[in-house]
Amino acid sequence: MPSEIAFFTFAGLTLISAIAAMTMRNLVYCGLCSAAAFAGIAAIYLQLSAEFVGFAQFLVYVGAIAILIVFTVLLTRGTDIKPTVAIVSRGWIAGVVIAGLVFASISVPVFMSATLWRTAPPEVAAPVEMIGLELMTRYILPLEAIGLLLTVALIGAVVIAMREKPAESIEPEVTDLEENSTPAPRFDVSSLEVKS
Amino acid sequence: MLGSGLIKGLAQTAKNFFGSYHDPARMVTVEYPEQKRVVPEASRTIPFLVYDGEDPELGLRCTACKICEVECPTQCIYIVKNTSKKPDHVGKMQFHPATFDIDISVCMGCGICAEVCPFDSIKMDQVFELSTADRFESLLLHKQQLAKPNSYFGKIHPTEAGEIDIRREQDKRKAEAKAKADAEAKARAAAEVQNAAANSAAPPPSPQTVTPA
Amino acid sequence: MTKLDQIFVSTKHWLVGLAPEMLQSLASILLSIIPIMAVFGGCFAVTTILERKGLGRIQNRFGPNRVGPFGFLQPMADGIKMLTKEDIVPFQSDKVMHFLAPIVLTVPIWLAFSVLPFGRNMVAVDFNAGILFFFAAGAASELAVFMAGWASQNKYSLMGAMRAMAQMISYEVPLVLSAIPVIMIAGSLSLPQIVEAQAGYGAGWFPQWHVFTPWGLAGFGLFLVAATAESNRSPFDLPEGESELIAGFLTEYSGFKYALFFLGEYLGLFAISGLAVTLFLGGWHAPLPILEWLPSWFWFFVKFASLIAAFIWVRGTMPRLRMDQLLNLSWKFLVPLAVLNLFVTAVWHFSSNWQSFGGLAARWLMCGGLLAAAYVLLGRSLSRGQGTPRKYTYAE
Numbered sequence: 001m002p003s004e005i006a007f008f009t010f011a012g013l014t015l016i017s018a019i020a021a022m023t024m025r026n027l028v029y030c031g032l033c034s035a036a037a038f039a040g041i042a043a044i045y046l047q048l049s050a051e052f053v054g055f056a057q058f059l060v061y062v063g064a065i066a067i068l069i070v071f072t073v074l075l076t077r078g079t080d081i082k083p084t085v086a087i088v089s090r091g092w093i094a095g096v097v098i099a100g101l102v103f104a105s106i107s108v109p110v111f112m113s114a115t116l117w118r119t120a121p122p123e124v125a126a127p128v129e130m131i132g133l134e135l136m137t138r139y140i141l142p143l144e145a146i147g148l149l150l151t152v153a154l155i156g157a158v159v160i161a162m163r164e165k166p167a168e169s170i171e172p173e174v175t176d177l178e179e180n181s182t183p184a185p186r187f188d189v190s191s192l193e194v195k196s
Numbered sequence: 197m198l199g200s201g202l203i204k205g206l207a208q209t210a211k212n213f214f215g216s217y218h219d220p221a222r223m224v225t226v227e228y229p230e231q232k233r234v235v236p237e238a239s240r241t242i243p244f245l246v247y248d249g250e251d252p253e254l255g256l257r258c259t260a261c262k263i264c265e266v267e268c269p270t271q272c273i274y275i276v277k278n279t280s281k282k283p284d285h286v287g288k289m290q291f292h293p294a295t296f297d298i299d300i301s302v303c304m305g306c307g308i309c310a311e312v313c314p315f316d317s318i319k320m321d322q323v324f325e326l327s328t329a330d331r332f333e334s335l336l337l338h339k340q341q342l343a344k345p346n347s348y349f350g351k352i353h354p355t356e357a358g359e360i361d362i363r364r365e366q367d368k369r370k371a372e373a374k375a376k377a378d379a380e381a382k383a384r385a386a387a388e389v390q391n392a393a394a395n396s397a398a399p400p401p402s403p404q405t406v407t408p409a
Numbered sequence: 410m411t412k413l414d415q416i417f418v419s420t421k422h423w424l425v426g427l428a429p430e431m432l433q434s435l436a437s438i439l440l441s442i443i444p445i446m447a448v449f450g451g452c453f454a455v456t457t458i459l460e461r462k463g464l465g466r467i468q469n470r471f472g473p474n475r476v477g478p479f480g481f482l483q484p485m486a487d488g489i490k491m492l493t494k495e496d497i498v499p500f501q502s503d504k505v506m507h508f509l510a511p512i513v514l515t516v517p518i519w520l521a522f523s524v525l526p527f528g529r530n531m532v533a534v535d536f537n538a539g540i541l542f543f544f545a546a547g548a549a550s551e552l553a554v555f556m557a558g559w560a561s562q563n564k565y566s567l568m569g570a571m572r573a574m575a576q577m578i579s580y581e582v583p584l585v586l587s588a589i590p591v592i593m594i595a596g597s598l599s600l601p602q603i604v605e606a607q608a609g610y611g612a613g614w615f616p617q618w619h620v621f622t623p624w625g626l627a628g629f630g631l632f633l634v635a636a637t638a639e640s641n642r643s644p645f646d647l648p649e650g651e652s653e654l655i656a657g658f659l660t661e662y663s664g665f666k667y668a669l670f671f672l673g674e675y676l677g678l679f680a681i682s683g684l685a686v687t688l689f690l691g692g693w694h695a696p697l698p699i700l701e702w703l704p705s706w707f708w709f710f711v712k713f714a715s716l717i718a719a720f721i722w723v724r725g726t727m728p729r730l731r732m733d734q735l736l737n738l739s740w741k742f743l744v745p746l747a748v749l750n751l752f753v754t755a756v757w758h759f760s761s762n763w764q765s766f767g768g769l770a771a772r773w774l775m776c777g778g779l780l781a782a783a784y785v786l787l788g789r790s791l792s793r794g795q796g797t798p799r800k801y802t803y804a805e
């Protein structure tokens with residue numbers, strides 16, 4: 001019973017934060033609410049005694065992804081720009097349709113899979129060693145693929161960030177400026193009038 | 197190599213740390229209320245008024261000319277001129293202030309008042325323990341609090357005070373000499389008038405003997 | 410000896426035994442939390458005064474010496490001042506977030522202490538993935554800093570928060586990367602087991618701490634640099650660079666909330682020092698076999714205190730870095746070195762059966778040489794163009 005209470009608390013927290021993240025007008029709030037949703041999911045993992053996944057979820061999502069989200073919000077646009085479209089709009093309807101499709105395409109295989117009808121093993125503890133071994137043996141190919149994908153993304157980000165380099169080298173360097181230019185105009189005393 | 201500078205710096209601070217325990221000469225600060233530093237001669241805080249002799253009222257150099265009041269950038273000087281006059285060091289009759297207040301909560305210690313005063317009256321002080329429990333009354337200094345003897349001025353700014361003293365002494369001598377010469381000239385003129393009256397055939401006095409005014 | 414060593418553990422058991430049956434688990438939890446809070450809260454008070462005195466001495470000053478004997482009651486005076494000060498909340502600020510930020514900062518840091526082993530059998534919770542828990546708990550502090558900076562609605566606060574976040578993200582990478590070799594060698598994510606892995610003495614006297622291996626030494630150095638940055642201490646205290654940002658994200662905080670931030674900062678330093686002791690300095694193990702009669706918690710706190718002293722020393726020495734230098738140091742120096750350190754650790758691990766004299770020497774030379782070469786080369790590329798006389802364009 002207490003575990004159910006805990007589950008519903010965490011699930012409620014996650015859902016409320018997720019809904020808030022979608023509907024709030026202030027983008028920074030949205031980012032922070034999504035962080036809260038991530039934390040709620042981490043709590044559910046912990047409650048399922050999946051320690052490693054729970055901590056990793058917290059470290060990666062709250063510690064890194066949420067930070068990146070708020071960082072992006074801050075760096076790209078003002079936080080209080082009012083969206084031009086109402087929350088309920090045609091785009092919203094399309095979003096719901098797409099979300100439904102995605103949900104269906106995930107849930108159909110999940111509900112069809114045989115694992116769902118198997119009884120859970122009595123001890124669900126997944127020690128870290130086991131996760132590591134599985135990742136390095138059975139799931140090595142997906143792991144490598146993800147690694148490659150992330151590397152590509154990283155290199156892409158670097159390339160995008162470096163694109164402004166050539167333009168910079170055309171500009172004269174500051175030291176040249178100093179030697180050739182005339183001294184900066186100083187404050188002209190003669191322009192002052194003495195008021196009696 | 198990267199890091200050599202860091203090690204040098206760490207060694208220096210370690211030396212400071214241990215040195216400060218056995219070498220008092222290293223200490224750059226003093227324990228203030230018990231020990232005090234001698235402030236440098238050129239330091240200044242707020243202005244004060246110089247008086248000569250013993251009596252702050254009689255000896256006050258200020259002539260209430262109000263130049264400092266006008267020049268003060270923060271307008272923190274307030275002067276009321278007295279109606280009576282009193283002689284200054286050269287014996288000339290001058291006005292003197294009935295009220296001379298400086299609001300030191302506003303004064304910024306710029307020293308302009310001391311710079312412009314033609315009578316060497318207002319000078320910059322070196323007192324710095326000026327805090328009070330009351331924001332208004334105790335920070336408005338009156339003539340009585342501002343007036344300090346010339347000997348004090350000589351103590352805190354010996355060079356400047358010495359020069360001023362010499363100059364004032366010379367002025368005084370000159371004035372006395374002039375007064376004496378004037379008196380002599382007057383006496384001589386009177387005598388000559390008498391002489392002329394006695395024998396009108398005498399030649400007129402040569403212009404060289406008259407002291408230039 | 411074991412009695413003294415286990416005095417805290419046995420006292421706790423005795424006290425828990427006194428409690429009624431129903432409340433025993435609660436009593437056990439409380440008896441783990443309260444001592445940790447008391448000890449590290451006390452450490453906070455003592456460290457502030459010792460740090461101020463130490464910094465003073467480093468600058469040939471006396472430091473605070475007025476309140477109480479030798480000024481040691483200064484933290485109390487500071488505390489009273491902080492608590493009685495007016496709590497100013499800016500009119501335009503986001504009141505809720507402004508209030509939440511110090512709490513979000515301080516609470517997770519307390520959690521991080523729960524996995525640190527302070528002595529033999531002295532760990533509040535022994536998680537399977539303890540070190541991961543530690544880093545996860547530390548992750549929330551970045552959000553707290555952002556909340557503080559953003560909620561203040563103030564340019565300086567926001568800039569300070571941005572700087573703090575950029576710095577924390579950049580330095581979390583080398584911090585975690587330099588801790589991974591320890592996990593590789595110890596084969597566990599649990600901190601008590603990592604301490605166990607450093608037990609024993611080579612040749613009868615040489616402690617088997619991780620710091621006394623080439624990869625451990627490099628990892629320890631990297632970890633300390635990253636930890637300094639992560640806890641926002643000088644020379645990485647740009648987020649509160651008072652010369653340009655007033656006090657960074659702390660600008661709009663006063664009174665008790667400011668004190669909470671201050672507390673959080675020091676607790677973060679303590680937690681990360683405790684982790685450094687655990688990972689590299691052998692945890693609660695004595696440095697020499699003949700010193701083992703001293704209790705284990707004593708050794709933990711000796712090492713912990715020396716690390717704190719080292720942090721204070723560094724703070725008194727180094728000037729603040731510039732933002733680009735700060736990021737360059739992380740991405741162009743620490744991260745590559747940490748990645749190389751992973752490789753070196755693997756080499757060390759697979760050469761663990763070279764136990765003859767020549768084998769040992771070759772092992773040391775290979776691993777140490779690789780790291781030293783990388784250090785010199787990376788260091789050279791990092792400091793290229795530095796050290797030449799600076800050219801000022803507008804100032805003399």
Ligand code: SF4
Nearest residue numbers: 258259261262264313
């Ligand atoms: S202090 Fe000097 S300038 Fe000021 S009123 Fe007196 S004589 Fe004039």
Ligand code: SF4
Nearest residue numbers: 268303304306307309
């Ligand atoms: S020192 Fe400056 S501000 Fe103060 S009274 Fe003199 S002129 Fe005014």
